Amino acid sequence: MDKFLKMVEKPIRYTGEEVNMCKKDPSKVKCRYAFCFPDVYEIGMSHLGLRILYDLYNRREDTYCERVFAPWVDMEQIMRDNDIKLFALESKDELMKFDMLGFTLQYEMSYTNILNMLDLAGIPLLSKDRTEGMPFVMAGGPCAYNPEPIADFFDFFVMGEGEEVNMEITDAYIKWKDEKKTRIEFLEEVAQIEGVYVPAFYDVSYNEDGTIKEYKKNNANAKDIITKRIIKDLDTLTYPEKWIVPYLNVVHDRVMLEMFRGCIRGCRFCQAGYIYRPVREKSKERLKELAKNLIKNTGYEEISLTSLSTSDYREFHSLADDLIKEFKPKNVNLSLPSLRIDSISLKLLDEVNQVRKSGLTFAPEAGTQRLRDVINKGLTEEDILSACDKAFRSGWNTIKLYFMIGLPTETYDDLQGIVDLANKIVDTYYAVPKTERTKGLSVTVSASTFVPKPFTPFQWFGQDDIETIKQKQDFLKNNLTNRAIKFNWHEPEISVLEAIVAKGDRRMCKAIQRAFELGCKFDSWGEFFDYEKWMQAFKETNVEPKYYSERKIGLDERLPWDHINILVNKDFFKREYNNALNEKVTPNCRQNCAGCGVGKCGIGVCVE
Amino acid sequence: MIYRMKFEKHDEVKYIGHLDTMRTFTRCIKRTSLPIKFSKGFNPRVQLSFALPLGVGVTSDSEYVDLELEDEVDVIELKKELNSTLPDGFKIVNVIKSENSKSLMSLVKEAIYEIGIEFENDDDIEELVQKIENIFAQEVIEVEKQGKNKKIELVNIKPNILDIEVEVIGFSSIRVTLHCNAGSENNLNPNLVVDKIKNELAGTEIIDFNIHRRELILKD
Numbered sequence: 159m160d161k162f163l164k165m166v167e168k169p170i171r172y173t174g175e176e177v178n179m180c181k182k183d184p185s186k187v188k189c190r191y192a193f194c195f196p197d198v199y200e201i202g203m204s205h206l207g208l209r210i211l212y213d214l215y216n217r218r219e220d221t222y223c224e225r226v227f228a229p230w231v232d233m234e235q236i237m238r239d240n241d242i243k244l245f246a247l248e249s250k251d252e253l254m255k256f257d258m259l260g261f262t263l264q265y266e267m268s269y270t271n272i273l274n275m276l277d278l279a280g281i282p283l284l285s286k287d288r289t290e291g292m293p294f295v296m297a298g299g300p301c302a303y304n305p306e307p308i309a310d311f312f313d314f315f316v317m318g319e320g321e322e323v324n325m326e327i328t329d330a331y332i333k334w335k336d337e338k339k340t341r342i343e344f345l346e347e348v349a350q351i352e353g354v355y356v357p358a359f360y361d362v363s364y365n366e367d368g369t370i371k372e373y374k375k376n377n378a379n380a381k382d383i384i385t386k387r388i389i390k391d392l393d394t395l396t397y398p399e400k401w402i403v404p405y406l407n408v409v410h411d412r413v414m415l416e417m418f419r420g421c422i423r424g425c426r427f428c429q430a431g432y433i434y435r436p437v438r439e440k441s442k443e444r445l446k447e448l449a450k451n452l453i454k455n456t457g458y459e460e461i462s463l464t465s466l467s468t469s470d471y472r473e474f475h476s477l478a479d480d481l482i483k484e485f486k487p488k489n490v491n492l493s494l495p496s497l498r499i500d501s502i503s504l505k506l507l508d509e510v511n512q513v514r515k516s517g518l519t520f521a522p523e524a525g526t527q528r529l530r531d532v533i534n535k536g537l538t539e540e541d542i543l544s545a546c547d548k549a550f551r552s553g554w555n556t557i558k559l560y561f562m563i564g565l566p567t568e569t570y571d572d573l574q575g576i577v578d579l580a581n582k583i584v585d586t587y588y589a590v591p592k593t594e595r596t597k598g599l600s601v602t603v604s605a606s607t608f609v610p611k612p613f614t615p616f617q618w619f620g621q622d623d624i625e626t627i628k629q630k631q632d633f634l635k636n637n638l639t640n641r642a643i644k645f646n647w648h649e650p651e652i653s654v655l656e657a658i659v660a661k662g663d664r665r666m667c668k669a670i671q672r673a674f675e676l677g678c679k680f681d682s683w684g685e686f687f688d689y690e691k692w693m694q695a696f697k698e699t700n701v702e703p704k705y706y707s708e709r710k711i712g713l714d715e716r717l718p719w720d721h722i723n724i725l726v727n728k729d730f731f732k733r734e735y736n737n738a739l740n741e742k743v744t745p746n747c748r749q750n751c752a753g754c755g756v757g758k759c760g761i762g763v764c765v766e
Numbered sequence: 767m768i769y770r771m772k773f774e775k776h777d778e779v780k781y782i783g784h785l786d787t788m789r790t791f792t793r794c795i796k797r798t799s800l801p802i803k804f805s806k807g808f809n810p811r812v813q814l815s816f817a818l819p820l821g822v823g824v825t826s827d828s829e830y831v832d833l834e835l836e837d838e839v840d841v842i843e844l845k846k847e848l849n850s851t852l853p854d855g856f857k858i859v860n861v862i863k864s865e866n867s868k869s870l871m872s873l874v875k876e877a878i879y880e881i882g883i884e885f886e887n888d889d890d891i892e893e894l895v896q897k898i899e900n901i902f903a904q905e906v907i908e909v910e911k912q913g914k915n916k917k918i919e920l921v922n923i924k925p926n927i928l929d930i931e932v933e934v935i936g937f938s939s940i941r942v943t944l945h946c947n948a949g950s951e952n953n954l955n956p957n958l959v960v961d962k963i964k965n966e967l968a969g970t971e972i973i974d975f976n977i978h979r980r981e982l983i984l985k986d
Contacts, residue, residue, distance in 0.1 A: 457797040
């Protein structure tokens with residue numbers, strides 16, 4: 159191995175042995191679990207879920223959890239040329255020696271990497287081809303809520319938060335192993351665990367028009383509806399205090415402190431806003447204790463408060479103050495992403511960011527109040543302009559704005575709204591007296607392409623076709639002409655593919671497999687994304703991509719993910735769909751319960 | 767208070783580049799209870815200064831780093847504390863309180879590297895040794911080097927080679943011991959020597975090679 163590592167870029171991606179890596183004797187455990195992240199080390203090691211589950215598994219004496227990442231293309235070539243099988247970082251053992259492989263599904267564009275990793279491990283891509291003695295291949299994470307486009311590749315899926323259910327699966331596995339039963343018997347066992355979905359236990363039939371007719375169980379142990387798992391009390395949960403400190407500069411190279419799960423906001427395009435419901439917070443005392451231990455165990459110079467909308471934490475300002483008091487003398491910085499900018503948070507940013515005033519970021523997502531009401535983004539132009547005014551007066555000069563184009567009901571008036579808003583920010587800057595502002599205004603407008611996602615009120619909408627998206631991008635390019643404004647956009651093809659795959663059903667599996675066979679991998683990396691190859695894959699497998707991305711789905715249609723229950727009712731999504739069309743805003747969870755259905759759990763924000 | 771520490775770098779951590787090594791040391795020191803002295807200014811840092819960067823993949827018995835602390839500490843304790851928190855592969859072997867005000871970097875003058883090369887085993891090893899000796903016996907030894915603005919230029923490495931010895935150490939492997947200039951004024955990157963050997967022996971399959979810094983020579 160040593161001689162090969164000298165030939166690759168960043169060999170330290172493959173060596174492990176970082177501070178706080180877990181070392182165990184694999185021969186002394188009953189279950190060897192490989193946590194597989196289908197992207198490179200630097201991305202995977204920035205993922206909180208990996209760290210949580212790694213820690214949780216390794217707290218068990220009977221289990222050893224190791225990490226596996228997608229090798230970069232140079233390493234893959236060497237592995238294929240020299241018949242080196244994909245291995246885990248801790249023991250360097252190949253994956254076939256493991257009992258279970260768990261893939262995390264963070265984004266659809268990583269699916270071909272999963273197949274590439276299985277292939278590099280010498281493990282059959284299809285669940286049905288795996289035989290006794292081979293590892294079980296499971297998956298979880300946000301994209302697992304629509305497991306259908308990758309259903310053929312996995313033995314089972316886990317819906318929801320993994321802390322409890324993964325342990326139940328491990329217990330079941332060890333029991334099954336001791337009893338020396340067959341592979342199918344294990345799947346029958348886990349199919350009975352709440353939150354576990356075994357796709358092979360369901361047969362799908364289709365109507366003549368191509369829509370789904372029904373899901374029929376073919377195994378008595380399978381459930382009709384698979385309900386996601388949630389953790390009731392986050393404070394009693396363990397947290398990875400033995401935080402692995404990578405040698406490489408990974409994407410999020412800092413301590414990540416999870417303040418809460420879920421989001422109260424309910425933006426209608428945002429899947430995360432629904433699948434992680436309800437909002438549950440950790441106590442301030444617990445967070446402070448964790449922060450202290452994590453800094454002590456890692457020596458990190460930065461703590462990031464991570465959650466979907468940081469400042470919605472009820473005691474946010476007092477927590478931030480306490481952390482600053484504790485860590486400033488130790489030269490540990492506080493990083494505050496996903497902050498809603500108002501005057502109080504500006505003061506806070508001022509405090510944590512005394513030296514370099516990095517940019518302020520706003521995500522209005524849409525250019526007019528009408529469209530912001532459609533998407534339920536409760537951010538007004540006045541909010542933004544008054545925050546910008548205050549920011550300019552206290553020394554900021556860099557503003558970043560995030561928008562989406564192609565949102566449902568969007569017209570060119572809404573696009574003009576993006577241009578107007580950006581110009582108004584420029585005007586706001588120049589309205590501040592010269593002596594009070596910092597020179598060199600920079601306003602960056604980024605426009606991504608709307609992707610309709612399952613389990614959102616917008617799941618029924620179709621996406622704009624590529625031509626329309628390009629025309630809209632051109633409109634912005636031509637109209638954002640102020641010298642201080644920079645416009646960023648992406649080629650729409652990748653967003654189109656994302657929509658196709660995200661809303662896919664089981665017929666999509668063949669297309670994804672074909673795309674992999676044609677050489678698609680690292681699809682989220684611009685330099686490898688090959689739209690033409692994907693289109694070829696769809697053609698060869700008789701999958702009509704526009705059927706998935708552009709078609710407006712009927713509200714009464716059976717959706718590919720209807721047998722998954724995220725605790726938010728389909729009726730609520732229908733109501734929200736109509737509210738969107740009526741440009742009607744739904745208050746956030748703390749203002750008024752909108753009756754999404756998750757309240758029946760009786761926890762978190764629902765009972766505050 | 768400046769403490770001069772000599773350390774080794776072996777095993778997997780040899781793949782950590784120079785910047786990552788600096789970060790690893792910084793975080794390691796921050797995990798201890800040592801009286802850290804931070805630099806002044808907007809971006810306070812642990813005061814560490816390294817002698818001479820070590821290439822990725824190169825092991826070493828002889829690395830130096832200066833650490834500045836707020837108060838005086840026991841050198842044995844300092845060594846113990848750091849070794850208990852440094853990742854495996856790094857080992858502090860010696861710590862002295864430094865009275866020298868000059869930067870470590872400016873004291874580096876020479877280095878001794880051991881370059882192990884493993885050949886395909888059907889080659890005549892004695893003949894290969896002879897060939898390599900011949901390369902370095904020349905008056906001018908030109909190698910291609912990526913200069914500034916990424917242009918490839920030819921440089922003569924002969925003046926920076928103080929001594930070179932080639933010996934057989936196994937059935938199909940040799941060791942080149944290279945004594946050369948090092949530091950900020952005149953420096954020879956041992957990879958250039960490896961490249962030269964590879965180029966001159968084109969046609970002979972090199973299975974593996976490894977570079978080890980045996981000694982870094984500091985002079986006042």
